[in-house]
Amino acid sequence: MIVLGVESSCDETGLALYDTDRGLLSHALHSQVAMHEEYGGVVPELASRDHIRRAIPLLQQALQDAGIAARDVDAIAYTQGPGLAGALLVGSSIACSLGLALDKPVLGVHHLEGHLLSPLLASDPPEFPFVALLVSGGHTQLMRVDGVGQYELLGETVDDAAGEAFDKSAKLLGLGYPGGPAISRLAEFGDPAAYKLPRPMLHSKDLNFSFSGLKTAVLTVVKKQDAANVCEQSKADIARGFVDAIVDVLVAKCVAALKQTGLKRLVIAGGVGANSQLRAALNAAAAKKRFRVYYPELEFCTDNGAMIAFAGAQRLQINPQAARREYAFNVRPRWPLDELRVI
Numbered sequence: 596m597i598v599l600g601v602e603s604s605c606d607e608t609g610l611a612l613y614d615t616d617r618g619l620l621s622h623a624l625h626s627q628v629a630m631h632e633e634y635g636g637v638v639p640e641l642a643s644r645d646h647i648r649r650a651i652p653l654l655q656q657a658l659q660d661a662g663i664a665a666r667d668v669d670a671i672a673y674t675q676g677p678g679l680a681g682a683l684l685v686g687s688s689i690a691c692s693l694g695l696a697l698d699k700p701v702l703g704v705h706h707l708e709g710h711l712l713s714p715l716l717a718s719d720p721p722e723f724p725f726v727a728l729l730v731s732g733g734h735t736q737l738m739r740v741d742g743v744g745q746y747e748l749l750g751e752t753v754d755d756a757a758g759e760a761f762d763k764s765a766k767l768l769g770l771g772y773p774g775g776p777a778i779s780r781l782a783e784f785g786d787p788a789a790y791k792l793p794r795p796m797l798h799s800k801d802l803n804f805s806f807s808g809l810k811t812a813v814l815t816v817v818k819k820q821d822a823a824n825v826c827e828q829s830k831a832d833i834a835r836g837f838v839d840a841i842v843d844v845l846v847a848k849c850v851a852a853l854k855q856t857g858l859k860r861l862v863i864a865g866g867v868g869a870n871s872q873l874r875a876a877l878n879a880a881a882a883k884k885r886f887r888v889y890y891p892e893l894e895f896c897t898d899n900g901a902m903i904a905f906a907g908a909q910r911l912q913i914n915p916q917a918a919r920r921e922y923a924f925n926v927r928p929r930w931p932l933d934e935l936r937v938i
């Protein structure tokens with residue numbers, strides 16, 4: 596069975612083809628990062644318009660790379676939510692229009708389920724059950740995952756997401772948007788002893804997170820500098836202080852979640868999962884505490900169509916009726932992951 600995946604929830608347009616026999620056939624992606632950069636964040640209206648412009652050429656590219664025709668697709672999976680309503684509507688209308696034109700069934704996929712299952716696309720995928728840390732631009736959650744559609748929320752952020760903290764702190768340091776990768780690179784040159792920033796909720800005894808205070812702590816140290824004159828070294832030192840603090844908290848909560856569930860497999864998903872300092876710290880903890888940690892391929896950490904095609908294919912293998920010839924443009928901008936049920 597070949598599933599076409601369509602991702603358009605935020606600022607990436609992704610189209611991909613996944614074959615349940617042969618694996619991922621192709622994926623095509625356009626990131627709007629450069630377009631939104633001058634505004635310092637995603638402009639929803641511009642995002643929607645750009646998805647419209649990019650989707651069909653990306654579909655053609657994905658089909659060509661896979662060496663198949665549109666009629667060879669068996670089902671179309673699209674991101675139904677959560678995300679920006681207008682952006683989601685573009686992917687949903689493209690999926691439904693294609694479905695109608697080709698007489699193929701469509702199914703809506705939960706974006707976070709796509710992220711969560713993306714490590715299963717790697718060459719050495721984890722078995723169920725596992726603990727998953729979902730760290731993206733909009734979410735920071737620890738989940739217990741017993742199978743496709745079997746998700747139990749263990750803890751989550753009470754305010755900003757980890758990716759949001761990276762982006763906002765990077766902005767305070769004048770590093771552009773999205774700042775996650777930039778602040779991470781700069782931190783490599785920073786002195787870990789220069790700034791000891793707070794580790795919010797490290798000792799909260801639950802699996803929740805809070806990152807807005809960390810961003811405020813960055814603001815406070817930046818303000819103490821002569822704004823026009825923050826030298827490169829102190830920027831790097833602040834970046835290092837920030838990254839160390841956020842990584843400490845993320846790793847400690849992952850270890851606590853493994854202890855609480857008794858599981859030995861940890862899966863990292865979402866854009867912040869691409870962070871090299873987080874990966875190094877998790878690998879060190881895994882060696883010390885004897886658990887295994889799994890990551891998605893770097894290119895599948897941030898938004899992409901492959902994870903949507905894959906999640907759709909997993910659902911269809913459990914329940915072939917999950918995709919229907921019902922072409923309503925049905926999106927859910929807000930949609931808690933633990934509301935998803937086993938099909």
Ligand code: ATP
Pocket residue numbers: 605677678706710730731732733734757758759761762773774775776779865866867868869870871896897898
């Ligand atoms: P959500 O999936 O919650 O709706 P999103 O789709 O915007 O949000 P992703 O695409 O998964 O989020 O990830 C984007 C986030 O990941 C951004 O906040 C970005 O700064 C962050 N990010 C990407 N690479 C890195 C990195 N190397 N280090 C730290 N953060 C990173």
Ligand code: MG
Pocket residue numbers: 605606607732897898
């Ligand atoms: Mg994005």
Ligand code: FE
Pocket residue numbers: 706710731732897898
């Ligand atoms: Fe995402």
